[in-house]
Amino acid sequence: MAGPLSGKTILEIGHMLAGPYCGMLLADLGARVIKIEGPDGDIGRTISPHTIGAHNAYFASLNRGKESVVLDLTSDAGQADLRRLASGADALLTNLRPSAIKKLGLTYDVLQHVNKRLVCVALTGYGLEGPFSESPAYDYVIQAMTGVMMMTGDPNGPPVKPGYSAVDNSAGIMGALALVAKIVEGRGGQMDVSMYDTLLSQLNYVASAYLNAGVRAERLKDGAHPYIVPAQLFAAREGYLVLFITHDKFWRLFAEALSRPDWLDDPRFATMKGRQENRDLVVAAIAEELQSETAVVWAERLAPLGVVAAAVQTLPDALDGQLTASRDMVVEVPVGTDTLRMIGNPIKDEDHRCEVRPPPALGEHDSILRTLPGQETGT
Numbered sequence: 001m002a003g004p005l006s007g008k009t010i011l012e013i014g015h016m017l018a019g020p021y022c023g024m025l026l027a028d029l030g031a032r033v034i035k036i037e038g039p040d041g042d043i044g045r046t047i048s049p050h051t052i053g054a055h056n057a058y059f060a061s062l063n064r065g066k067e068s069v070v071l072d073l074t075s076d077a078g079q080a081d082l083r084r085l086a087s088g089a090d091a092l093l094t095n096l097r098p099s100a101i102k103k104l105g106l107t108y109d110v111l112q113h114v115n116k117r118l119v120c121v122a123l124t125g126y127g128l129e130g131p132f133s134e135s136p137a138y139d140y141v142i143q144a145m146t147g148v149m150m151m152t153g154d155p156n157g158p159p160v161k162p163g164y165s166a167v168d169n170s171a172g173i174m175g176a177l178a179l180v181a182k183i184v185e186g187r188g189g190q191m192d193v194s195m196y197d198t199l200l201s202q203l204n205y206v207a208s209a210y211l212n213a214g215v216r217a218e219r220l221k222d223g224a225h226p227y228i229v230p231a232q233l234f235a236a237r238e239g240y241l242v243l244f245i246t247h248d249k250f251w252r253l254f255a256e257a258l259s260r261p262d263w264l265d266d267p268r269f270a271t272m273k274g275r276q277e278n279r280d281l282v283v284a285a286i287a288e289e290l291q292s293e294t295a296v297v298w299a300e301r302l303a304p305l306g307v308v309a310a311a312v313q314t315l316p317d318a319l320d321g322q323l324t325a326s327r328d329m330v331v332e333v334p335v336g337t338d339t340l341r342m343i344g345n346p347i348k349d350e351d352h353r354c355e356v357r358p359p360p361a362l363g364e365h366d367s368i369l370r371t372l373p374g375q376e377t378g379t
Contacts, residue, residue, distance in 0.1 A: 003030020
């Protein structure tokens with residue numbers, strides 16, 4: 001398969017989301033990803049109630065383009081086969097718990113004896129070592145522990161979790177970055193990526209405000225930005241509109257579009273500083289004006305002016321829309337007499353077009369083991 005990672009072989013020993021998503025991104029970019037599964041397979045194979053052909057929709061969305069080999073890594077034979085695979089691989093990626101990673105010998109300390117240049121990436125909840133390393137870690141838990149849930153939602157309501165697996169996906173991307181960075185360095189070693197660290201790192205300016213000025217992040221109504229006004233949701237006559245006006249230049253365009261020249265002379269409205277100091281007044285005035293049209297009409301009117309505005313869409317609106325189609329972000333692959341539809345890779349390489357291949361059946365590529373050098377396979 002052509003791609004910038006063509007010629008690289010990655011072993012993936014993971015389940016559900018973060019590890020498999022990481023592996024799929026690498027496979028999309030041309031790497032040969034060999035997914036090592038236990039006899040029962042990745043639990044992701046059974047999660048979704050939807051199937052397309054023989055493929056579980058959840059598993060398919062995270063595992064296209066890979067090869068599947070079944071190994072019992074708790075057995076001597078399975079360990080022997082793992083070492084044979086590792087001897088010719090560029091990297092090994094896993095998102096098992098630290099105790100399982102160590103017990104199964106999925107670290108550089110163990111595998112360097114068969115391949116000094118092997119890059120080992122561990123995607124865990126709280127790191128391979130430390131007092132919290134064995135604590136349970138799922139997307140929901142990490143969002144709760146980092147303060148993200150407490151910062152999300154209506155000020156008068158309960159904490160809220162975003163509608164998708166933000167932590168797992170972010171950790172998968174961070175794992176891919178770590179793996180490629182170490183390969184570029186040209187030497188083997190252990191890379192330790194935790195979900196907790198990943199989400200904390202994405203709090204950047206919010207965390208900086210507390211660390212440097214003691215400012216605690218607060219939930220603001222309608223998802224408002226703490227510094228920029230207006231930057232939030234507004235209810236229109238029908239639907240919701242997102243506005244994000246970062247500069248006074250765009251505020252002037254916005255005010256003119258709403259036929260409110262008085263907002264350009266009133267010091268409470270005319271500058272970002274004035275709008276910050278008079279947030280409630282400004283937001284209420286904008287909210288009243290936006291009731292005169294639908295969110296779609298406002299977006300169509302404002303966006304061409306350069307004002308950052310968009311109507312809030314449903315997921316089907318987005319997936320079936322022109323923007324998604326223009327970016328080739330829904331890909332299709334035949335699976336028997338059916339067609340499997342998935343979200344494509346966001347990285348566009350002008351030199352290579354991503355080849356979309358179906359996810360593997362459990363153990364579909366066990367024949368790989370018979371082609372490896374070394375002792376006879378024990379499977």
